[in-house]
Amino acid sequence: MVTDRYGNPLFECTAEAAAHLDRAVEGLLFFRPEFPTAVADAVAASPTAPLAQAFSAYLGVLGTEPRDAAEARRRFTAYAAGLDRSALPRRERMHLAAAEAWLGGDMGTAAHVLEELVVEHPRDPLALAVGHQLDFFTGDATRLRDRIGGALPAWDADDPHRGPLMGMYAFGLEESGHYDRAQEFALAAVERNPRDVWAIHAVVHVHEMRGRFADGIDYLDARLxxxxxxxxLTVHSxxxxxxxxxxxxxxxxxxxxYDAVLHHKDSSGFVMELLDAASLLWRFLLADLDQDARWGALADAWAARADPPYYAFNDVHAVMAFAGAGRLAEADAFLAERRRWLEHDDAHRTTNHMMTAEIGLPVGEAxxxxxxxxxxxxVDLLWPLRRRVHTFGGSHAQRDAVQRTLLESALRAGRADLAGRLLGERAGLSPHSPYNWLRQARLADTLGxxxxxxxxxxxxxxxxxxxATRLNRQLHRPYLARTP
Incomplete structure (x- = not known):
């Protein structure tokens, strides 16, 4: 039986397919655009290999694209029909079980199965990477950290493949508030692999959460x-x-x-890019900065997708686009459709049912x-949710659009008590943020x-x-000119 480069046996897999899988795993770990091709090559070389089929299924759900997920579910169902899973090694069975659960909308079961898998096989980077993304999509910061941290002792300090695991661990540390440790691991990961964009991303998040924006600009400029x-991760970065x-x-x-990278006439229309575009424009809206033309084009892009209910985090950003464009009837209709979906029996079997009912709908309505x-x-809708918003996924930085909406409305509603409380929480975590100080000034104005x-x-x-001084160097501008 052939093995992957990490020493894991690969059932019913040829040497050619194993090489493709190694290439695909490395591409996934380093967010290389060509890794889906490597997955397809592995399936073509060994169509009965469980790991190749599981990886293909994961590929269908990692982008949170409903149509990709539906197609992956169709392919997986055809592969699994008549498959004797009892004849498969336990590792392969667990990968198939995790993939099947996620394809069926049960993200919690998928995350649990992959966590159990790495207890037995801590040197399975596919299980670690996919599980890490599941923890991110479900907003589970503790497991985002510990899933990787628990496996790291199985990877020697000089192991050439340890680097991307360190980057993942750094992101989990950052999301759970361990900023010094997160930066330490992330910088060490980048030192091993300068193009480890997930580790670079972890450093960027640390600076974001600490309000060290000049340091963040310096870091990104140095690694353009x-x-x-x-x-x-280019668009997200x-x-x-x-x-x-x-x-x-x-x-x-x-x-x-925004115009060069996040959304323009040649944008892909992928949901991950539309999320970033909506989130940035929403911050402009909160600051009363007019972006009507950009909102209109973005709302058109969301409307063209006509997504079914799949992931509430995405739905909230679609509502941002419709509301930001002033298309409130469209936003209302979108939310009404999600309410109707919640009444269907099939919806109750998915993680997204909870996400939509408890977070997605009230946030969208807000x-x-x-x-x-x-x-x-x-305020009535978001104040009770402010400590539970993480349960519909994303990072602290992404969800801050919701938290800022609550703060802005508290200020505009004259709720000085709540605004003061929210600003106290924010300032305690990020005392160097100009945004937080400017809102302190507005609150002080309100109080005379x-x-x-x-x-x-x-x-x-x-x-x-x-x-601002760093940005005046404009080192980024040549890169924007050549970015697709």
Missing amino acids: DDWASGTL WWHYALYALEAGDTDTAIRI LVAYVRGDHETV EAGRAAVARDTANELAAPA
């Missing part, structure tokens, strides 16, 4: 060749750059990034209420505390100045 083009620019008050740079100027309703407001604005300006 490694992340700014040619990876599956530019989104982070745009967030840094917004925090520095440089809206022009953020808009240049976004629409915000655009309607009904800030009391926004002119001196306190002036100090807060001065502090925001002082904190933003270093990041």
Whole structure:
């Protein structure tokens, strides 16, 4: 029996297919755009190999694209029909069980099966990487950290394949609040593999959460060749750059990034890119910065997808686009359709049922209420959810669009008590954020505390100045010109 490069036996797999699988796993770990081709090559070389079929199934769900998932489910069902799973090694059976669960919409079972698998096979990078993404999609920061941390002792310090696991561990550490340790692991991972964009991404998140935006810009500028083009995280990494620019008050740079990378006439229409576009424009909307033309084009792109209910995190960003474009009837109809879906028996068997019922719908309703100027309703909907929003997936940085919506509505509704509480929470976690200080100034204005407001604005300006200075170097502009 052949083995992969990590020493795992591969059942009913030829040497050719094993080589393709090794290439596919490496591509997945480093977010290389060509890795789906390697998966297809593995299936073609050994169509009965369980690992090749499981990987193909994972590929169908990792992008959270409903149509890709449906096609992957069709292929997997055809493969599994009549398959004698009892004849398969346990590792292969567990991969197939995890893939089948996720294809069926049960993300929790899939995550659990893969966690049990790596207890027995901690040197299975496919199980670790797919499980890591499941933890991200379900907002489980503790398991995002510990799934990888528990397996790392099985990878020697000098193991050439340990690097991407360190990057994944760094992201889990960051999402669970261990920022020093996260940065340590992420920087070490990048030192091993300079184009490890997931590890670069972890460093970027650490700077975001700490409000160290100038440091984040310095880091991204220093590694532009490694992340700014040619990876599956290119668009998302530019989104982070745009967030840094917004925090520095440089809206022009953020808009240049939006137009060149996040959404334009040649954009792919992939949901992962539309998420970033909606999230960035929503931050402009919260700041009362007009983006009507961009909102209209983005809402058209979401409407063209006509997605069925699949992942509530995506649905919330579709509602952002419809509401941001002023197409409130469209947003209302979208939410009504999700409510009807919740009543179907099939919906109750999916993780997305819980995500939609408990988080997706109330957050979507709050976004629409915000655009309607009904800030009391926004507060009523989001205040009880603010510590549970993570359960519908994403990162702290992504979900901050929802948290900022709650804060903005609390300020606009004159709820100084709640706004003060929210700002206290934010400032405690990120005291260097200009955004947080500017909102402190607005709250002080509301309370008639002119001196306190002036100090807060001065502090925001002082904190933003270093990041603005970095952006003035405009080292990023040549990369934007050549980014597809």
